[in-house]
Amino acid sequence: MRLSIRLALAAIFLASGCAQIPQSSLAGEPEWIEIPLPPEPRANGAVYQPEAGYRPLFEDYRPRMSGDLLTVVFNEQVSASKNSEVNADREGASTFTADTAPLGLEKLAEYGLDISGSSYFEGSGGAEARNTFSGTLTVTVLEVLPNRNLRVRGEKQIRINQGTEFIRFSGIVDPREITGENSVLSTQVADARIEYIGDGYINEAQTMGWLQRLLLNIAPY
Template identity: 55%
Template sequence: MRAVLIITMAVFLAGCSSSPPEPVVVEPYEPVVIPENAYGVPNGSIYQAQNGYIPLFEDQRPRRTGDIITIVLEEQVSATKNASSQSSRASNIGVDLEGLPDALEQLAEYGFSVGSANDFAGSGGSSASNQFSGVITVQVMQVLPNGNLRVRGEKQIAINQGTEYIRFSGVVNPRSISGQNSVLSTAVAEARLEYIGDGYINDAQKQGWLQRFFNYIAPF
């Protein structure tokens, strides 16, 4: 009997345990490795094809795999929702007994009426607001057929006994890149932004397993 109770308690506690959150940027991040050019024998020309393509009459905006872009994080989302409803209904029925036969004339002075009323009013509202700002530098992982750039980057910041992670990925239109080689996060398509941390500070913000257990079985 004791073994059954121990196993049952272990099952409940396992159900109350929290699993680590799945990352938003699910692709495994590895920096792009640009293969080195195999230099051939110079042919005497001023411009050598094996030295790579360097545009002379174009701005130096990122457009190739491995190029660097600075993402300016300016995310602000707010939403408000309000709803209200009201209804009312009233009815009244009266019956007069003056027209009763002589045998029931003693009831003629009586009568009755029935009335009902129903009123309802309800309202509700909710609001949410989130704001995130910062800067992260990402790398071009792929050049799409239409010229757009698929970028991804990660930043790790170690503070005392904790580590903060910032991950970003998305698709950038090269025309949205400014002269300072930066682009606003609001101009990035399919943007995925994740900001998480680990360490004792992050653990202090989580409920203990015993508290989660009682919250799980509490009827109200």
């Protein structure tokens, strides 16, 4: 008896743990970059030490190497709508009358065959979605591609009483689209992945329970 109770409690705890289905990050997992340290300055008394790394006097601060920072300005406004309508109509009729009949079956010739049928189908559907996302996020250059484009990724975590909010972004940036303020519009980023999710009990309250999802999948209606 005790074993059955323990098994039932274990099943309940396991089911409660599966209430939130884990999902992989849309923007990808964080990637850490190992930037080699510059060599030690030479003890020659010179102020100019090119081996220790330098930036030319008239060069701007746009990112050019792995580890550089870039600010992404979100200005996403997506609107989509779709409407469809279909209808079909079909009718058919068939009549058969025998002029002659075999001997002994003359009465059957008096009964003809008359068949008719019709079918009609009509359906319609529509969908509409509107999304707006604005703000800024500073990302890190992960890789400089052979064509000088930059592969970037970044995230921001905001902890509040009800949980943690995650803002993640990744994509490919053309250096020519970067402004003098070291920023780029999200609409000018190729293969952009924008993710805004959260955890905590408020997010769990907006998720369908595991039993409801199970019944939804097996329900015949």
